[in-house]
Amino acid sequence: MSRNPTDPAVPDCTRCAHYHITYDPKFPYGCRALNFKSKRKPQLDVIEASLQPCMTFMPKPRRT
Template structure:
């Protein structure tokens, strides 16, 4: 995957950190928790980069 397609979950308004040690990262847009970054889980399951990325308030899109 090229840098242009890479999605940075840490800058997305839907990313959150969970209290579950087995699944510490979550995505509110897709409604799941994951061990890895949610954008990588979306890419591996769908074969496409995350299309729900929205920058957090105060941040610009990449």
């Protein structure tokens, strides 16, 4: 059973410190913690591969 990416328990990549935008037009989204690039948000690939939400999620530091 796969987790729904819109479930509030599933971390949002855009709020993760490891998330980044790459310069590769074919794979524009990346995760530094898991060291991969993707055509879609990395959280979707993680859920598809492991059937679990990302375990390396770390919230971005708050700006002051």
